[in-house]
Amino acid sequence: MAVSVRIPTILRTYTGGESEVSAEGDTLAAVLDDLDAHYAGIKGRILDEAGALRRFVNVYVGNDDVRFLEDLQTPTPDGVQVSVIPAVAGG
Amino acid sequence: MSTVLHETTTAAASTGSTRKGLREGAFGHARALACRECGHEVELGPSYACPECFGPLEVAYDFPNVTREEIAAGPANIWRYKALLPVPSDIEQSPNTEPGFTRLLQAHNLGRELGIDTLWVKDDSTNPTNSFKDRVVACALSAARELDAKVFACPSTGNLANAVAAAGARAGMKTVVFIPSNLEKPKQVNSAVYTDHLVAVDGNYDDVNKLASEIAGEEEGWAFVNVNVRPFYAEGSKTLGYEIAEQLGWRLPDQVVIPVASGSQLTKVDKAFRELVALGLVEDKPYKVFGAQATGCSPVSVAYKAGTDAIRPVKPDTIAKSLAIGNPADGIYVLDICRRSGGAVEDITDDEVRDGILLLARTEGIFTETAGGTTVGVLKKLVETGQLDPTLETVVINTGMGLKTLDAVADRVGPAATIAPSYDAFVASGVL
Ligand SMILES: Cc1ncc(COP(=O)(O)O)c(C=O)c1O
Ligand SMILES: [Zn+2]
Numbered sequence: 001m002a003v004s005v006r007i008p009t010i011l012r013t014y015t016g017g018e019s020e021v022s023a024e025g026d027t028l029a030a031v032l033d034d035l036d037a038h039y040a041g042i043k044g045r046i047l048d049e050a051g052a053l054r055r056f057v058n059v060y061v062g063n064d065d066v067r068f069l070e071d072l073q074t075p076t077p078d079g080v081q082v083s084v085i086p087a088v089a090g091g
Numbered sequence: 092m093s094t095v096l097h098e099t100t101t102a103a104a105s106t107g108s109t110r111k112g113l114r115e116g117a118f119g120h121a122r123a124l125a126c127r128e129c130g131h132e133v134e135l136g137p138s139y140a141c142p143e144c145f146g147p148l149e150v151a152y153d154f155p156n157v158t159r160e161e162i163a164a165g166p167a168n169i170w171r172y173k174a175l176l177p178v179p180s181d182i183e184q185s186p187n188t189e190p191g192f193t194r195l196l197q198a199h200n201l202g203r204e205l206g207i208d209t210l211w212v213k214d215d216s217t218n219p220t221n222s223f224k225d226r227v228v229a230c231a232l233s234a235a236r237e238l239d240a241k242v243f244a245c246p247s248t249g250n251l252a253n254a255v256a257a258a259g260a261r262a263g264m265k266t267v268v269f270i271p272s273n274l275e276k277p278k279q280v281n282s283a284v285y286t287d288h289l290v291a292v293d294g295n296y297d298d299v300n301k302l303a304s305e306i307a308g309e310e311e312g313w314a315f316v317n318v319n320v321r322p323f324y325a326e327g328s329k330t331l332g333y334e335i336a337e338q339l340g341w342r343l344p345d346q347v348v349i350p351v352a353s354g355s356q357l358t359k360v361d362k363a364f365r366e367l368v369a370l371g372l373v374e375d376k377p378y379k380v381f382g383a384q385a386t387g388c389s390p391v392s393v394a395y396k397a398g399t400d401a402i403r404p405v406k407p408d409t410i411a412k413s414l415a416i417g418n419p420a421d422g423i424y425v426l427d428i429c430r431r432s433g434g435a436v437e438d439i440t441d442d443e444v445r446d447g448i449l450l451l452a453r454t455e456g457i458f459t460e461t462a463g464g465t466t467v468g469v470l471k472k473l474v475e476t477g478q479l480d481p482t483l484e485t486v487v488i489n490t491g492m493g494l495k496t497l498d499a500v501a502d503r504v505g506p507a508a509t510i511a512p513s514y515d516a517f518v519a520s521g522v523l
Contacts, residue, residue, distance in 0.1 A: 006305065006308075008140070008304075008308060045143075045145075054145050056141075056144070056145040056147060056420065057145040058418065060301065063294075063298065065297070065404055067403065067404055068404065068406075083305065085301060086140030086145050086304065087140075087145070088139060088300060088317060088318050088321055088353075088420055089317070089321065089353035089354060089355040089419065089420035089421040090227065090251070090316075090317035091248040091251055091352050091353050
């Protein structure tokens with residue numbers, strides 16, 4: 001399944017400045033693995049040492065925060081947009 | 092400079108470094124932006140997320156020596172604390188809304204009603220656009236100006252949008268403010284009078300926030316007050332803490348009760364108290380910090396009660412729309428501060444929020460919005476449940492104005508009678 005992944009500014013050093021890249025995988029975990037295969041090290045920025053999503057990063061599949069879905073096991077259907085966005089406070 | 096107002100991708104590990112093109116002292120005595128999680132430092136600029144761990148960047152300073160007298164000699168607004176804020180020393184010369192130094196009222200009646208010996212209300216509803224957000228926006232505006240931003244913007248639960256639109260108008264900057272489309276009508280009008288660019292988004296605040304973060308990553312020249320210039324913005328909330336201490340005669344209260352949406356304000360009041368101690372401006376003493384949420388959006392309170400550090404985001408459903416942030420980025424710090432200080436985080440139902448609004452209005456003559464109703468209602472619950480010690484001096488912060496959320500109580504109050512214009516009719520009405 002090919003999906004497009006939006007890359008936040010602080011991770012664009014990994015993608016050669018690209019703000020949007022494509023990746024393969026049926027789940028978010030698989031997509032992150034595939035991303036890391038092409039942009040070595042990027043997964044370690046999004047996940048902590050224990051392999052969980054870092055506390056201050058929000059990942060969306062479509063419009064939904066994956067913490068409302070199945071976290072890293074969230075399915076990523078063909079063509080869906082995955083967004084990686086730093087958390088911000090103050091509203 | 093094509094990357095103006097984009098997050099800096101190269102971290103300047105050295106201290107004291109500032110982006111090129113900035114004037115000397117653009118951010119006052121600020122030294123760098125430091126990650127609250129891992130301590131990693133980046134140069135002062137429009138960065139907000141740590142390139143190492145995504146943690147929030149905060150302003151770090153080399154503070155000068157400041158005396159109480161110097162502060163007291165300053166203007167009756169937040170710029171009296173300018174030496175402790177990331178703003179230039181000539182900040183008063185650039186047009187801004189001059190918020191702050193709001194009244195600290197001793198709440199004898201409310202204290203008696205709740206059984207609290209010494210109670211104060213820090214009333215921030217009298218700021219220029221009637222919420223504490225004018226404080227943070229004034230600091231963000233300074234940063235935006237120093238960074239040469241072209242557009243001043245925010246995602247907002249309402250009050251921030253009001254403050255950004257007004258401050259931008261006064262500063263002659265283009266503003267674009269984003270709100271959830273179901274926001275209270277008065278808050279929409281209170282933004283739209285100042286700007287042609289009020290954008291209502293079909294979704295909740297967390298959706299609006301996501302959109303703003305995406306725009307901030309793509310559009311050049313935009314200063315999103317609570318996204319890419321957030322470290323500077325958030326410092327504005329410290330002035331609430333400074334003022335409380337100064338107005339108490341340069342000492343810290345024993346307990347303070349603060350509403351929590353993203354949690355930014357609460358963490359900054361705590362930061363302010365600790366800075367005052369570190370600077371020798373107040374004596375060190377223990378103080379307890381309490382957080383207030385509405386049950387319909389209480390992810391921090393839920394985590395507090397469950398004894399966990401992990402905050403599960405929620406889809407908000409409460410009349411306290413200004414507090415309706417389901418995914419509070421600073422929530423874990425609120426938990427930490429409230430637990431470490433011996434405080435608590437508590438939540439109340441929408442009916443109790445309404446009760447809180449009426450209680451404050453009828454005891455102290457202060458008409459607060461739903462956020463304040465939440466805070467006062469939580470204060471009451473904290474006393475009733477024995478979580479707050481009523482013999483300790485307590486400050487409750489009223490962050491916003493009731494005229495913006497009239498609907499919340501409109502059904503609960505009204506004429507006691509409708510009568511003919513005659514003395515007899517009045518007597519017959521039984522009103523007295
Ligand atoms: C009136 C009012 N009080 C409190 C808050 C909560 O602030 P914070 O997001 O810093 O927790 C907000 C807005 O978010 C607000 O508008
Ligand atoms: Zn960090």
